[in-house]
Amino acid sequence: MATVLHIEDxxxxxxxxxxxxxxxxxxxxxxxxxxxxxxLAAAKRPDIVLVDINIPDxxxxxxxxxxxxxxxxxxxxxxxxxxxxxxxxxxxxGADGFVQKPIDTRKxxxxxxxxxxxxxERSVDHTGEILRIRSQKIVERLEAKVIALSEANRQxxxxxxxxxxxxxxxxxxxxxxxxxxxxxxxxxxxxxxGPLTPLQRKCLESIRTSTAKLRSLVDTLLDVSHLxxxxxxxxxxxxxxxxxxxxxxxxxxxxxxxxxxxxxSELPNxxxxxxxxxxxxxxxxxxxxxxxxxxxxxGSEVAVGMEVVPAxxxxxxxxxxIVMDGGPGISGADRERIFQPFFxxxxxxxxxxxxxxxxxxxxxxxxxxxxxxIAIDSPPTSEVAGxxxxxxxxxxRVARRAMLGDA
Numbered sequence: 001m002a003t004v005l006h007i008e009d010x011x012x013x014x015x016x017x018x019x020x021x022x023x024x025x026x027x028x029x030x031x032x033x034x035x036x037x038x039x040l041a042a043a044k045r046p047d048i049v050l051v052d053i054n055i056p057d058x059x060x061x062x063x064x065x066x067x068x069x070x071x072x073x074x075x076x077x078x079x080x081x082x083x084x085x086x087x088x089x090x091x092x093x094g095a096d097g098f099v100q101k102p103i104d105t106r107k108x109x110x111x112x113x114x115x116x117x118x119x120x121e122r123s124v125d126h127t128g129e130i131l132r133i134r135s136q137k138i139v140e141r142l143e144a145k146v147i148a149l150s151e152a153n154r155q156x157x158x159x160x161x162x163x164x165x166x167x168x169x170x171x172x173x174x175x176x177x178x179x180x181x182x183x184x185x186x187x188x189x190x191x192x193x194g195p196l197t198p199l200q201r202k203c204l205e206s207i208r209t210s211t212a213k214l215r216s217l218v219d220t221l222l223d224v225s226h227l228x229x230x231x232x233x234x235x236x237x238x239x240x241x242x243x244x245x246x247x248x249x250x251x252x253x254x255x256x257x258x259x260x261x262x263x264x265s266e267l268p269n270x271x272x273x274x275x276x277x278x279x280x281x282x283x284x285x286x287x288x289x290x291x292x293x294x295x296x297x298x299g300s301e302v303a304v305g306m307e308v309v310p311a312x313x314x315x316x317x318x319x320x321x322i323v324m325d326g327g328p329g330i331s332g333a334d335r336e337r338i339f340q341p342f343f344x345x346x347x348x349x350x351x352x353x354x355x356x357x358x359x360x361x362x363x364x365x366x367x368x369x370x371x372x373x374i375a376i377d378s379p380p381t382s383e384v385a386g387x388x389x390x391x392x393x394x395x396x397r398v399a400r401r402a403m404l405g406d407a
Contacts, residue, residue: 004028005046007037009055024109034058049078053085061093062139068094069136077115096120174218220358239278241319248285260298266305266385276370276402284366287359288323295327303387320397324384327391371399
């Protein structure tokens with residue numbers, strides 16, 4: 001009985017070879033990648049190696065070169081089994097034989113026995129041997145690099161998983177104590193615990209404003225954690241797009257007033273019937289408005305408008321909400337990156353603008369989920385609410401009838 005190492009990424013092929021050779025009395029050890037095959041070859045010291053050419057990380061040629069350079073495998077037959085590989089190249093890198101897929105299951109055990117008995121299809125070529133030795137050194141260095149990159153990728157994937165868990169857990173931990181804070185603030189402001197003096201009311205209003213900002217940030221963190229884990233749910237129902245836009249503008253009004261910014265809006269009174277998730281859409285609009293407030297200088301204007309988007313080739317009809325600011329604008333290099341979670345145009349500790357870089361990423365995901373898109377025009381080229389400001393126009397478009405599921 002011989003120990004056969006079979007390096008093959010296709011599970012069906014591994015199963016077939018294993019059944020055929022096990023029935024012939026051999027022990028088969030499987031590897032699904034080049035690196036795993038090299039590791040098992042060093043650990044198991046098989047009597048023969050069967051290697052597919054088209055395998056992950058290192059291909060079959062590189063694996064054969066590497067195995068031929070291992071002293072513990074000196075004299076071990078290596079057979080290339082492949083549907084697309086090249087026989088001459090396989091033999092040149094050190095394989096003893098070449099078998100075309102699909103294998104003949106009746107003759108295959110006899111063929112393996114021949115190679116185990118010393119049969120080889122490659123000729124002795126001293127020049128080729130020198131080249132092979134040099135190539136083996138190259139493959140050894142390549143193997144080390146691939147191993148290092150594989151480990152770095154594994155650590156990166158683990159880091160992403162831990163980050164997702166952290167944001168989800170942190171968001172829930174923040175949200176839990178926020179609920180009674182908001183409730184008790186409302187109770188105090190409604191004077192359910194007794195009358196308030198003007199100074200007490202002013203203090204509580206300030207607390208409520210700050211609490212609302214914190215609650216909005218917590219909600220965004222929670223939504224972004226859902227986005228990263230693929231668990232953000234959108235709920236489909238009928239709504240009025242214009243009403244949602246007015247609600248978003250009203251919610252953001254305090255931020256504009258605090259920043260000394262004048263809002264010029266042109267929102268139609270006629271209903272704009274739609275179907276989708278109005279709550280997620282409203283929050284996406286608020287994030288776009290907050291972004292405009294953040295970058296617009298005090299004393300300047302922000303223009304807000306809406307429009308109906310007719311259907312055209314490859315796109316269904318829908319509605320667009322547009323916010324134009326008078327800020328510094330966005331460079332071409334940053335126009336796509338600002339929709340990435342946590343990206344800041346200026347991420348330094350001394351940056352002039354606040355925020356954590358989550359709002360526009362959230363808005364983009366909502367737009368995509370509702371059959372639309374986010375667009376940037378910087379500097380703006382079209383008027384909004386009768387204004388043509390110098391900064392950036394960001395718009396969110398959604399389909400009039402969005403087909404929703406998990407985003």
